[in-house]
Amino acid sequence: MIEIDHVSQTFRTSGRQAHLALSDISLTIEDGAFVSILGPSGCGKSTLLYIVGGFVSPTEGQARVKGRAITGPGPDRGPVFQEFALFPWKTVLGNVMYGPRQQGVKAAEAEAQSRRLIEMVGLKGFENFYPKELSGGMKQRVALARTLAYHPAVLLMDEPFGALDAHTRTRLQNDLLNIWERDRKTVLFVTHSVDEAVFLSDKVVVMTRAPGRIKEIIDIELPRPRRRAELLLDPRYQKYVVEIERMIDDTSEDGLRP
């Protein structure tokens, strides 16, 4: 369980002014839940993810994982970034093996596991490629495999499909769901796409524009496993999308007020 307890985050801007990015966020994420954080750009949703990751410390409040205060990054929480952040000097296999090797897994075992993961994300045959030889979608598959390889209990996904074209994006969403259905890790998924949030999540957290506050938490009660083609025709799905889109429109207008 992840608990975010009255977390606020203030940044110093270059003009030495304090900018309130997150204001008094409290949120509890159950084990095995797929939760999306949705909001307009600049609402601090990525910052919230970084706080859970331990990459950024909150100015006020506390985040806890399994009851313990988060003081830094750890292999129990695996990030996947929009920028992929692969190690360009390592091959696909080298990247995926990196985490297990760091955790002390023997080379042969780490390699066998990593090869299975690479196959699972659909990149069999690309083990010896360098990241620069891969397309964006393939890079993100490697990044996902690299993170899954060290068995984090929680996946922290920071707009992971934001830089991909629509087609690739859809395929990766499907594949992510298939992988998630197998072991039901806790996923915290940051996105600005309403469709994506509704399609993937058990719960969507809608945030307001800066300073980021939680506007509403919506439970998505759609059956799993989800098939995109079926969902698109499902009136319940459509209702969620329209409802949340309206909410986002409201929060955007809030932001325009001086």
Next chain:
Amino acid sequence: MMARALSHLAPLLACLGLLAIWQAGSLMLNTESFPTAIEAVRAVPLILGDRESVINILDSLRRMAIAFAAALLFAVPLGLMMGRSRLVASFFNPLLMITYPVPKAALMPIIMLWLGVGDLAKMLVIFLGVSLPVIYHSFQGARAVEEKMLWSGAAMGLSAPQRMIRIVLPAALPEILTGCRTGLVLALITMVTSEMIARQSGAGNILFNSLDMGQYDTVYAMIIIIGAMGIGLDAAFEKLRSRLVRWSEPGFDIPLSFA
């Protein structure tokens, strides 16, 4: 095929062209202090066949190698730390800005007062000449490392020193090696100038002694030898560099089989 063969021959043709212009110029001027290219080239094997001269040249290379290695051991860690810590950067940056434009050979007389005319003074000058570009490029390379790459490493359990060695260093390697290549050329230049000022042994010593004695063919032959050393070292380094950072080169061949 023809064009490819020609592009391979081009450097050779350029060298031959330069020698031809030299030869013609020298014949036209016809002064004693400007020997013809043929005379200079003929003196090259005489120098390389002379035991004394070879010892001198090897002495130079030994000093250069030691100073170059010492400079890398000092400059790369410093540059990387500057690139990742604002505090370290703001401390060392002004010092670099002051020392960068100073010609390192100009420091030679002062250094000689402290350390004498022996190996140590010369190696210190080479060390200074090499360090600055290597620090600068390591700094730039480390600064450009993507934050999220370091975060990914931290999540896998890498400590801060491990991230420095296992993420920042390899990620900055292409830039570091660019600095090393500049450093290598500067090492050769400072090597010769240091020997010009503190004559005792070395390639520069042969060059300037023969200049004093009016042996102009030897002077020009030494210039050819030093130039050849530069080309050789640079080519060897480039080979090593492209092997080390193959992963970052823009267009290396993508294997066609997916097996």
